Amino acid sequence: MKRYFAVLLGVLTAIGGFVDIGDLVTNAQVGARFGTSLVWVVVFGVVGICVFAEMSGRIAAVSRRATFDLVRERLGPRIGFLNLVGSMLVTLLTFIAEIGGVALALQLVSSVHHVLLVPFVAAAVWIVLWRARFSSIENVLGLMGLTLIGFAVALWQLGPDWSELAAGLAPAEKPAAESWATYAFFGVALFGAAMTPYEVFFFSSGGVEEHWSDKDIGVMRANVLIGFPLGGILSVAIAACAATVYLPEGIAVETLGQVGLPVAVGLGKIGLAVVVLGFFAATFGAACETGLSTGYSLAQYFGFQWGKFVRPKEAAGFHIILLLATVLAAGVLLTGVDPIMVTEISVVFSAVALPLTYFPILVVANDPDYLGEHVNGPVANALGVFYLVVITIAALAAIPLMVATSMGQG
């Protein structure tokens, strides 16, 4: 019974924890501009993150090695450092965006300007990172994030022409006004948002935090293979809501309020309130995950004590990094930079940082020294190699596309 409960709780938190500010914003923007013609990228990205999260979770369960340990062990200090710099930049940008996202969600409720809320949000995030237990952070915020299901309900209530939505799924149904370059740019952004590297840093380090062993592989697999795809359905629902409400009117999504507005249209005030609670939980949860991930990757590169499974004073360096990262994030947001823009940049750069993170996972997942009998099967390997090729192409294409389309404006 306890095991079924663990699976259920894990799946539910994986659904709620899957969506972050990057998914919220990118999906709504894409839905408003491209209808459902880019949904296939979300599906594709979700399968990809499942493949690599399962591998990294399995490695963490059997050998207790988190992802950045593998990066250093397989790529060596030099290339490993390059990856450290790249993924720290991405993770910090995402951390900034998530804290900004919490402030924006609170602005929707309080009408207080988000810059004024930033110091309080940052302080709250830091206190949670310092004091709260790892499992409480994951479970409470993950379950609260489930309220984003409001998007799926709203979509049903909006009563779109389902056959039209379904027909729009084909890539060829791209609205004629948009060029293929912008289409590709948003495709890469969606892919980057679905596969952000911090997800595997956090997922595998979380496995070590929660003392997974090889007996937990089944539960871990269920969380990934059921929870992530259901989280992906939330992403698609957000895009479809935006497609239904905004695409016919030709309105572009530029604020978090606009992301939630289709729910107000479909379900009224109560629905909007529920979904705004979901915004808060999803962004706050992701802020904790990205904040922890900055500490995880630095500590795992240099080898000093990390984690919330020891008391803060036993992992002092780790907690100092969390504090500095939070102060830095608050500082950047206090300059008045638009958190939505930070989000857009972070998902594109995350596409660039992907290959150097996922390659070592794939190599080690085949190493019997680490995994014994639990090494990759042929299916995981075929998918892993296929996604590695796609990830590399996306990484190479991301910056040129960003320049060519002026970040999707063109």
Added chain:
Amino acid sequence: MTGTRAQRDGYDVGLHLLDRQIIGADDRLVAKVDDVELTLDDDGALVPTALLVGLPALLPRFGPRLGSGLARAHRLVREAAADQAQPLIIDLDLVAEVTSDVRLTRPAHGLLRRMDQRRAEDPRRCRVGDLLGLPVRCAALPRRSKVLDLRMVGAPGSAGPHRVTALIVGPGRPGALFGYDRRSEPGPAVVGSVARWLHRHARVVDLDEAVRIDREVGEVGEVYVGADASLHPLRG
């Protein structure tokens, strides 16, 4: 896992020991294996003697130019400290077991000691990081060949001889083999065959009289492999 494998057929320092997590007997994370100290003993064998830890051990491994520049910069940060340039050491006797991490027999608290000046200047001691990437001069190998890894017999924490028995040499970059030369059932077939194809000229050279490691030649030194050295293909 690696412990038993290492005892059975030895291990490669770069692949199986460098950059691994060091964990104390109290389960605390100590550091990474930033480098490994080797000592030339009286029989002429290269024996690993200590794990080196900290930026003075890590930074030189960033490559001959970048690495020495970074190490110099790190020394200048606190020029007044006499031991700023020396790494911290963990004697190899303290290693209990090497699996995917390095387990010690002692708790982490207060474990690391700074290397003293005399030990640092001992000409019989060198670092694995200094040997990896050394140019190799050998008639049977391509000209760009380098030392890619050091093969050991024995294992830390176990009885019996423990020393470097062979060098893996060939064109390429140390660490880029990803262990595909050692496994009988290598990972994704595509990645394995690419790694092996890139290293098709690489060979294992037994460390005997025909091989001479000279640290004084050129900028970084070189490894001279004589005509009568025994070269083996990577696997088998």
